[in-house]
Amino acid sequence: xxxxxxxxxxxxxxxxxxxxxxxxxxxxxxxxxxxxxxxxxxxxxxxxxxxxxxxxxxxxxxxxxxxxxxxxxxxxxxxxxxxxxxxxxxxxxxxxxxxxxxxxxxxxxxxxxxxxxxxxxxxxxxxxxxxxxxxxxxxxxxxxxxxxxxxxxxxxxxxxxxxxxxxxxxxxxxxxxxxxxxxxxxxxxxxxxxxxxxxxxxxxxxxxxxxxxxxxxxxxxxxxxxxxxxxxxxxxxxxxxxxxxxxxxxxxxxxxxxxxxxxxxxxxxxxxxxxxxxxxxxxxxxxxxxxxxxxxxx
Amino acid sequence: xxxxxxxxxxxxxxxxxxxxxxxxxxxxxxxxxxxxxxxxxxxxxxxxxxxxxxxxxxxxxxxxxxxxxxxxxxxxxxxxxxxxxxxxxxxxxxxxxxxxxxxxxxxxxxxxxxxxxxxxxxxxxxxxxxxxxxxxxxxxxxxxxxxxxxxxxxxxxxxxxxxxxxxxxxxxxxxxxxxxxxxxxxxxxxxxxxxxxxxxxxxxxxxxxxxxxxxxxxxxxxxxxxxxxxxxxxxxxxxxxxxxxxxxxxxxxxxxxxxxxxxxxxxxxxxxxxxxxxxxxxxxxxxxxxxxxxxxxxxxxxxxxxxxxxxxxxxxxxxxxxxxx
Numbered sequence: 001x002x003x004x005x006x007x008x009x010x011x012x013x014x015x016x017x018x019x020x021x022x023x024x025x026x027x028x029x030x031x032x033x034x035x036x037x038x039x040x041x042x043x044x045x046x047x048x049x050x051x052x053x054x055x056x057x058x059x060x061x062x063x064x065x066x067x068x069x070x071x072x073x074x075x076x077x078x079x080x081x082x083x084x085x086x087x088x089x090x091x092x093x094x095x096x097x098x099x100x101x102x103x104x105x106x107x108x109x110x111x112x113x114x115x116x117x118x119x120x121x122x123x124x125x126x127x128x129x130x131x132x133x134x135x136x137x138x139x140x141x142x143x144x145x146x147x148x149x150x151x152x153x154x155x156x157x158x159x160x161x162x163x164x165x166x167x168x169x170x171x172x173x174x175x176x177x178x179x180x181x182x183x184x185x186x187x188x189x190x191x192x193x194x195x196x197x198x199x200x201x202x203x204x205x206x207x208x209x210x211x212x213x214x215x216x217x218x219x220x221x222x223x224x225x226x227x228x229x230x231x232x233x234x235x236x237x238x239x240x241x242x243x244x245x246x247x248x249x250x251x252x253x254x255x256x257x258x259x260x261x262x263x264x265x266x267x268x269x270x271x272x273x274x275x276x277x278x279x280x281x282x283x284x285x286x287x288x289x290x291x292x293x294x295x296x297x298x
Numbered sequence: 299x300x301x302x303x304x305x306x307x308x309x310x311x312x313x314x315x316x317x318x319x320x321x322x323x324x325x326x327x328x329x330x331x332x333x334x335x336x337x338x339x340x341x342x343x344x345x346x347x348x349x350x351x352x353x354x355x356x357x358x359x360x361x362x363x364x365x366x367x368x369x370x371x372x373x374x375x376x377x378x379x380x381x382x383x384x385x386x387x388x389x390x391x392x393x394x395x396x397x398x399x400x401x402x403x404x405x406x407x408x409x410x411x412x413x414x415x416x417x418x419x420x421x422x423x424x425x426x427x428x429x430x431x432x433x434x435x436x437x438x439x440x441x442x443x444x445x446x447x448x449x450x451x452x453x454x455x456x457x458x459x460x461x462x463x464x465x466x467x468x469x470x471x472x473x474x475x476x477x478x479x480x481x482x483x484x485x486x487x488x489x490x491x492x493x494x495x496x497x498x499x500x501x502x503x504x505x506x507x508x509x510x511x512x513x514x515x516x517x518x519x520x521x522x523x524x525x526x527x528x529x530x531x532x533x534x535x536x537x538x539x540x541x542x543x544x545x546x547x548x549x550x551x552x553x554x555x556x557x558x559x560x561x562x563x564x565x566x567x568x569x570x571x572x573x574x575x576x577x578x579x580x581x582x583x584x585x586x587x588x589x590x591x592x593x594x595x596x597x598x599x600x601x602x603x604x605x606x607x608x609x610x611x612x613x614x615x616x617x618x619x620x621x622x623x
Contacts, residue, residue, distance in 0.1 A: 017419050025429050034457050035447045049455035097340030100333040107327050119348035125596030127583040128354025151343035181332040210440030231442040239565040280438045
């Protein structure tokens with residue numbers, strides 16, 4: 001498609017702009033591409049370096065290793081469970097609150113909104129939150145992935161402004177028909193809110209899929225590790241090894257590690273990123289809401 | 299009494315006001331019990347994970363002991379704050395935190411603007427869409443994933459060393475992650491790589507709001523591409539730029555991506571330049587069990603952040619008329 005105006009001539013500056021953008025796109029894409037390529041390359045061969053655009057010694061061995069690895073499967077399961085439960089519960093709790101809070105006649109509304117603002121602008125910080133969570137017995141507990149995020153003050157604001165925009169007459173007629181608030185919420189409000197639910201849901205899901213911090217801080221139990229956290233552990237293990245190599249002056253890491261775990265790690269990475277890759281292009285129409293979320297969050 | 303709800307109930311109230319006024323607060327609360335019930339789960343979560351931790355801040359002024367708990371530990375006044383200012387480890391950590399945030403902002407604010415300006419000049423929708431879609435991708439990756447890939451890219455046998463050596467820029471592979479002096483550059487580059495595309499969306503949205511007629515009028519008046527961008531496009535995105543600038547100043551001690559990158563890529567070799575306040579707090583608190591000291595540092599961080607935010611907001615309001623709040 002071409003929506004060029006008559007006064008816009010496609011000149012040399014345009015060619016330059018297109019070239020710069022093409023180059024930028026390459027720089028954006030290539031590092032990830034290189035990681036994917038390495039995941040399809042033989043481990044020992046990759047250690048020699050020089051693999052850039054295409055596998056030099058193509059193999060699926062890394063992936064068969066990954067699929068045979070029980071702890072990766074388990075972490076995948078934990079991540080899926082966490083993402084699904086968190087997203088569903090967070091949408092329910094947050095939108096339910098927002099529906100009630102969107103009614104101006106809700107008693108104690110001001111008090112609730114003040115709590116909401118406090119949650120948005122103040123937080124205890126790393127240690128007080130850690131101590132609170134520890135006192136609730138959530139350490140080494142799967143629920144620590146879900147409960148702290150079950151209500152999101154920023155998303156609540158978005159829901160509230162959306163619900164306020166729904167025509168009151170819809171609820172009016174339902175009430176005359178004898179519908180109760182909860183029925184109105186499930187039968188009328190939620191179906192009308194599909195776009196905003198989808199937007200918030202997708203961002204919540206991506207956030208949960210990518211989260212590693214809570215795992216690092218609150219969960220030491222290996223069987224509860226999430227996929228995203230496995231990478232943190234991989235980096236830490238690798239760094240220890242590389243430090244040893246650097247301090248002993250050995251440049252060739254192959255001598256130290258024997259077998260390359262890098263390609264294996266990258267294959268795990270591709271498996272973890274695949275769901276994101278499939279979802280994010282469809283999120284583009286929700287970016288406006290996402291940016292709003294981002295700008296409120298600061 | 300038959301349960302009455304919502305607006306119906308309100309009209310009834312209005313019709314006989316004196317009676318309605320007599321209705322007790324609890325009575326009214328009970329009448330909208332369903333709405334009130336819908337708020338309960340959210341309030342519980344708020345109380346447990348947002349409000350109660352705020353009370354935990356008091357241990358910054360106490361000597362927190364596990365057995366005595368938050369409330370039972372003894373008050374020690376400003377002991378931990380004094381300790382912070384005499385802690386010899388703090389100065390380099392503070393320098394890393396502020397320096398890194400500052401230099402990072404120098405890149406992460408203008409570059410998305412430039413990227414958006416370039417994209418805005420593209421007239422071929424398909425090309426534009428492709429560039430955009432690809433540029434958003436890294437934003438959706440976990441920082442742990444990006445950090446893992448970065449260890450591969452930057453390793454002595456990674457593609458960066460490979461390219462630099464074969465181009466003759468380096469003679470031997472450079473151990474990027476083991477060199478303190480390289481860390482800030484790595485942190486900034488990774489942030490730009492991950493967020494450039496996504497950050498540009500907000501500017502593109504602002505540019506899309508520019509009236510085509512204004513643009514055309516500028517062209518008829520003889521404005522070239524450069525003047526058009528300077529006088530038509532830039533003013534449209536200035537408010538957004540200012541707000542992001544204010545937020546960034548507020549985050550000087552708590553920079554967005556700094557923690558994710560420093561925590562994941564820090565090792566004993568690059569630690570002199572990669573340790574920042576957030577990782578230091580974590581180390582002091584969770585690893586070493588100095589909860590009170592770590593809380594005090596966190597509290598100081600928040601206070602300074604609030605002061606910076608309010609100040610930069612006021613300055614921006616005075617100079618450009620734009621403000622965040």
